[in-house]
Amino acid sequence: MARKKNVTFNDIAQYTHFSKTTISRYFNNPDSLTPENQQIISDALDKLNYKENKVAKILANGQTEFVGVLIPSLSMNYYSEMLNQILASYKKYGYKFLVFAGNGHDETERRYIQELMSYKIEGLIVLSHTLSSRELSDLQIPVVTIEREDQFVCSVNTDNYLGAHEATSLLIHNHCDVLIHLNSPTKENVPAYRRRAGFQDACVKAGVPHEVIIRDFGLSYQEAAAPLQEIFDNIEQKYAGQKKGIFLSNDDHANILLNLLIRKYHTLPDDYELIGFDGAPISEQAIYPISTVGQQIDQIADEAVSLLVSQMQERKKRHPVPLAEPVHKTVPPLLIRRQTTT
DNA sequence: GAGTTAAAACGGAACTTGAG
């Protein structure tokens, strides 16, 4: 079956008796044509049923309008929602996204990045923690990271310190006798590490007894359940008769702890207050909706893409001025008060 | 100087040529 050949600028040019340069200018700089000629070309495009060819455009000007995204995994709601918001930015900025989900293995993620680079992505958004920002900064394209180590690249992060401080202050305000913070072992250069500092500073300032418990909770519900059970049993014993305010580093863990409480007491006891982090749907959908430090994912995604776009645009100028220093933006969290705090 | 154009350029695949 003989396939009909695409209608090209050449066909339009022949049909209208203009050159293909003029057809190109109709698309890219229409005001440089007289309105009459614009109309002639516009009619011809309709008549011949022209369909734009972005591949040819990319071949000619080298600009793919592709942005790479490297995300850790989509099994956690925080990341899938972030990706959702990043993809939604197409409407505002017009960039298209090539997405890889990393697996924590550095060689694999390097290969993903090479693949993205070979498709001539104009910029890269990284949420995965696997590769250092030093390595990412060597890529020679604009890079923006979200909630990860970001020393040598631009980034957008939640104000983790502020969020933790507000959460802790709420527990203090609600007259908890002892404050407990549960977190995973986190490196100091990761933004989420600041949750610990926010908690501790708020406790020290108020002079309230407190404890930070660092434990590896793994990545899944199954892995987290056992250590949380153990910690719960300990807390029950150690702080019996006191009102306990517990600040957890994510909503999933807050939900697991809430389940343990309800299994034991068939209600949320008065001597417990819980607050999570992220503002994930689970916090809202839990049997008692959980108070949490909500990350403004839509705003973070928009800031990240916007920061990337401004750098990508800069590189297209005749005399680009690269950023002297990486830009680090911070988005404030929103404290969401629900039923696990009074 | 506004409106227009011819020809080169982009980067790799696929096809053609020529030598052995």
Next chain:
DNA sequence: CTCAAGTTCCGTTTTAACTC
């Protein structure tokens, strides 16, 4: 017949230059 070198092709953008 094989293999490497050379050419063409895809459909746009870009540059420099032309005309009125």
